[in-house]
Amino acid sequence: MGSRPNIPDIVIGRLPIYLRALYRMIQEEKEYTSSQELGERLGISSAQIRKDLSHFGEFGKQGTGYNIKFLHEKIRQILQVDREWLIAVVGVGDLGHAIAHYRGFAPRGFHVAALFDSAPTKIGEQIGGLTVMPVSAMKDEIHRQKIQVAMLSVPAEHAQQVANELIGAGIRAILNYAPITLAVPPDVRVQYIDPVAHLQHMTYYLRS
Amino acid sequence: MGSRPNIPDIVIGRLPIYLRALYRMIQEEKEYTSSQELGERLGISSAQIRKDLSHFGEFGKQGTGYNIKFLHEKIRQILQVDREWLIAVVGVGDLGHAIAHYRGFAPRGFHVAALFDSAPTKIGEQIGGLTVMPVSAMKDEIHRQKIQVAMLSVPAEHAQQVANELIGAGIRAILNYAPITLAVPPDVRVQYIDPVAHLQHMTYYLRS
DNA sequence: AATTTTCAGTGAGAAAAATCACAAGGGAGA
DNA sequence: TCTCCCTTGTGATTTTTCTCACTGAAAATT
Numbered sequence: 001m002g003s004r005p006n007i008p009d010i011v012i013g014r015l016p017i018y019l020r021a022l023y024r025m026i027q028e029e030k031e032y033t034s035s036q037e038l039g040e041r042l043g044i045s046s047a048q049i050r051k052d053l054s055h056f057g058e059f060g061k062q063g064t065g066y067n068i069k070f071l072h073e074k075i076r077q078i079l080q081v082d083r084e085w086l087i088a089v090v091g092v093g094d095l096g097h098a099i100a101h102y103r104g105f106a107p108r109g110f111h112v113a114a115l116f117d118s119a120p121t122k123i124g125e126q127i128g129g130l131t132v133m134p135v136s137a138m139k140d141e142i143h144r145q146k147i148q149v150a151m152l153s154v155p156a157e158h159a160q161q162v163a164n165e166l167i168g169a170g171i172r173a174i175l176n177y178a179p180i181t182l183a184v185p186p187d188v189r190v191q192y193i194d195p196v197a198h199l200q201h202m203t204y205y206l207r208s
Numbered sequence: 209m210g211s212r213p214n215i216p217d218i219v220i221g222r223l224p225i226y227l228r229a230l231y232r233m234i235q236e237e238k239e240y241t242s243s244q245e246l247g248e249r250l251g252i253s254s255a256q257i258r259k260d261l262s263h264f265g266e267f268g269k270q271g272t273g274y275n276i277k278f279l280h281e282k283i284r285q286i287l288q289v290d291r292e293w294l295i296a297v298v299g300v301g302d303l304g305h306a307i308a309h310y311r312g313f314a315p316r317g318f319h320v321a322a323l324f325d326s327a328p329t330k331i332g333e334q335i336g337g338l339t340v341m342p343v344s345a346m347k348d349e350i351h352r353q354k355i356q357v358a359m360l361s362v363p364a365e366h367a368q369q370v371a372n373e374l375i376g377a378g379i380r381a382i383l384n385y386a387p388i389t390l391a392v393p394p395d396v397r398v399q400y401i402d403p404v405a406h407l408q409h410m411t412y413y414l415r416s
Numbered sequence: 417a418a419t420t421t422t423c424a425g426t427g428a429g430a431a432a433a434a435t436c437a438c439a440a441g442g443g444a445g446a
Numbered sequence: 447t448c449t450c451c452c453t454t455g456t457g458a459t460t461t462t463t464c465t466c467a468c469t470g471a472a473a474a475t476t
Contacts, residue, residue, distance in 0.1 A: 010463075012412045016405035020387050024364070034423060042389050046423090047465055054425055062424045063472035080411045087407075098306035099403075104387065108404045109411075148414060149407060156232070173410035175403060179228050179312065181250050189413050191406035195307075195383060196316045197224035198399035199295075199357060202381035203288045203317075204220050205397050206356060218433075242453065254453090255435055262455055270454045271442040 011052050015075050017042060018049070022072040023108075034065035081109035086147045088114045088171070090162050091154035092122055092132055095177055099151055100127045110149070114141050118158075135162070139169040153177040163190075219260045223283050225250060226257070230280040231316075242273035289317035294355045296322045296379070298370055299362035300330055300340055303385055307359055308335045318357070322349050326366075343370070347377040361385040371398075 021041055025033055035046035035053075042049075053059055053071075056078050060066045076082040089099050092115050100112055115132045117123065125132045133141060141147075150171045154162050159178035166174060173189045176182055179197070182190050229249055233241055243254040243261075250257075261267055261279075264286050268274045284290040297307050300323050308320055323340045325331065333340045341349060349355075358379045362370050367386035374382060381397045384390055387405070390398050 016408040200224040
């Protein structure tokens with residue numbers, strides 16, 4: 001896809017939000033939308049949306065707006081979610097279970113392809129059609145299936161160590177559910193999910 | 209605690225990150241840290257950390273740095289998590305179950321105090337010491353317990369409607385797990401948890 | 417056919433956020 | 447006490463991000 005230099009990360013981060021809204025519009029069987037309508041739904045200015053999209057091409061038509069399916073597909077291509085990504089889940093406690101059962105990954109480009117845990121009691125357990133494997137088998141299995149993305153749902157104390165092993169096994173993107181900032185080499189991407197951090201962010205504003 | 213005007217939201221959003229790191233340091237029985245050390249752990253510049261904290265007061269000492277417990281407590285006060293917040297969870301599918309069982313809320317200031325679902329088969333179910341109640345009982349129960357925060361884990365199609373009911377019941381902060389942007393009045397805070405959006409953000413960069 | 421409305425894309429400018437770099441305070445050791 | 451080393455808090459500056467406002471094109475209306 002040739003040269004795509006220097007697009008701000010904050011712009012990339014908004015594309016999945018646009019995708020999500022477009023997906024809803026497809027379900028609503030809408031055909032066209034405008035930057036203004038999209039912006040109103042998302043609480044984002046229309047100029048912001050137009051400028052974001054302009055980094056990647058010209059997807060709209062003056063007077064008409066954007067064809068929803070077309071724009072949806074274009075953003076999927078940009079984000080590379082017009083294919084399926086395999087995911088390894090490490091740590092199958094309550095959270096890992098919920099992740100393994102979650103039906104929302106598949107329709108948006110992701111497929112949970114392997115489950116790992118270190119607790120001997122959990123090895124062999126069947127979850128959502130997959131068998132929990134020992135962490136010692138992680139590297140081989142990740143290579144065998146060519147898995148590139150991992151979700152980390154182990155306790156905070158073990159997260160860094162497991163992350164190191166994942167990176168050693170070739171993983172280049174980690175979605176970390178443990179409430180700890182990971183140290184990783186610059187070619188590895190990490191994103192964080194910390195519900196408590198979000199809650200704490202909101203309670204700041206709950207002053208009467 | 210008087211006037212605290214105009215502090216950028218992006219600064220507020222980093223405070224929970226600092227809190228998380230300080231909490232870890234307390235567990236490691238460290239006593240002092242510096243903006244530089246903290247920054248290295250978090251991948252944030254030391255100047256950024258100092259400037260962020262300077263919005264709220266002077267918490268460090270030249271030559272010494274920050275007393276970890278003291279700074280931790282100060283940030284807890286700023287975020288108002290030096291008390292316990294009660295949370296209502298709406299939607300007890302797999303995700304709602306995982307939330308209800310999650311042990312990570314309590315030590316960081318939050319207590320799941322009520323569970324709601326609309327499916328008659330789920331009403332009455334016991335989860336983590338709580339009984340699932342019907343959505344129709346939501347308003348009364350939220351008032352009775354004076355719950356101010358809610359977590360929304362219902363399907364996307366119902367999220368907006370349930371959010372409306374929550375707001376009608378007096379909820380002022382919503383952590384939304386449904387992959388949809390909610391429309392809410394300006395005095396209601398919403399934060400989003402969408403793992404797939406994070407994954408899609410990362411796959412952008414997975415070009416070889 | 418002419419006019420009006422709608423809406424994308426974009427350069428210029430404004431606003432916000434991050435970084436720089438330094439003065440000054442505090443501790444440790446000589 | 448004096449000197450050296452750390453480290454904070456912060457004004458100044460740079461960088462990044464967002465918004466404004468306009469051009470031009472397409473559609474809708476008269």
